[in-house]
Amino acid sequence: MTRFAERFLEKGRDEGREEGIGQGEARVLLRQLTLKFGPLPDPVRARIESADADTLLRWSERVLTADQLEDVLGA
Template sequence: MSASSRELPEPAFENAIQQIEEETGMSYVASIERVRLKREREEGKVEGKTEGYAALLSTQIARKFGTLPDWAKVRLVAADDITLNRWAEQILDAQRIEDVFK
């Protein structure tokens, strides 16, 4: 059995990785780890973008109609980008806060 096909106990594996990092002067990040990290960054960007849309719309609604009721806050937090964009358009013509969320 070759060394690469043997399973090392976790502490031994971590020590082996640390040794590789020290010898090469680079952090060891497997390809699968790079893919996972990239996906997490992208998901974080999308999530942050959605939160930003919700915060902006919340500010606009509060400015136009006053304090946001709890039900509106819940809907804003739960909404996706498409819904938030639709509501952002609807606020322009809305006469009541309920009209925004149709």
């Protein structure tokens, strides 16, 4: 295998790993929110599933002190 092909495959693995981590973070946040606030509206689920890692982390920290869903997902 050429060096180019090896780098290409490694980049693909890294991107796949990052995507998997993001999906896992979204899944945990969805679970936390559902346990705390009940069933989530589809637009909220979609927003969480499409959020970047930094946003998911910020929201997951807010779950601990939020009294309502808007407290988590607000600005």
